[in-house]
Amino acid sequence: MELFCLEKDAIIRAQRDPNIFFDERVLQSLLTVEDRYVPQGPYFKRVQKDIQPFMRRMVATWMLEVCEEEKCEEDVFPLAMNYLDRFLAAVPTRKCYLQLLGAVCLFLASKLKACQPLSARKLCMYTDNSITSQQLLEWELVVLIKLKWNLAAITPLDFIEHILHKLPFPEDRLTLIRKHTQTFITLCATDHSFTMYPPSMIATGCVGAAVCGLQPDQSNQTLWGDNLTELLAKITHTEVDCLKSCQEQIEQLLTSSLKESQQQHQQQQEGRASNKGMQSQNLSCTPTDVRDVNL
Structure with a gap:
């Protein structure tokens, strides 16, 4: 009988343990230690x-x-x-x-x-x-x-499943919310203004922004947003006003990021149309040219 090792062909992940998300002590432990990893x-x-x-x-x-x-x-x-x-x-x-x-x-x-x-x-x-x-x-x-060899830091991603588990949405809806939330968390990590925010607040604000952004009924969005914010604040033991402020900041960052991305795309198209091949002499091989920082 032959044994086949599949690790080289595909990454096999363990399934989520539901006991982790049903046990309130896990979330409480994350909330207790998260401040240790905030600058x-x-x-x-x-x-x-x-x-x-x-x-x-x-x-x-x-x-x-x-x-x-x-x-x-x-x-x-x-x-x-x-x-x-x-x-x-x-x-x-x-x-x-x-x-x-x-x-x-x-x-x-x-x-x-x-x-x-x-x-x-x-x-x-x-x-x-x-x-x-x-x-x-x-x-x-x-x-x-x-860093005193303390690398097992708490990040906003550690709170996503604990928060989504407590929201009243079907699984297909949660999958979409999870995807948008992960994108927002990544965006927050690139902006220095979120550096001192607790990971739980960033995660909760990103979930709120994702849910509100995916809400199809705009007429009831204000009422739904207030109820959602109160629910999210209760889950992570966060002040409602602080959470609202964080979510608004996330939404503003998303808006400015989209505008900046569109402007860069237009500039790239204009540059390619007017100056084909001229920029190839001074391009860096890195995905993003950060040579200006190193000067």
């Missing part, structure tokens, strides 16, 4: 002198596109951004090391969450070989020490 204070004002918020966003976009290119699990990017924010909140860092730090955070997060972790060689390639494997390994130890 304390606005580090751009108190710690970082050389790094600006737009630089963080550029590197975050690069990290996200690396994850998309490598088809990483959805947990990798938010966890990597948590490492990056916690490190920047503790250690003054020169901007020329920011992409290296982002690569190291992806390296560590993929080891913890991905079935097939990112390799040092690939990460160096995605930086257009602006860093070396030796630098990556050296900085890996530095980040581990500064």
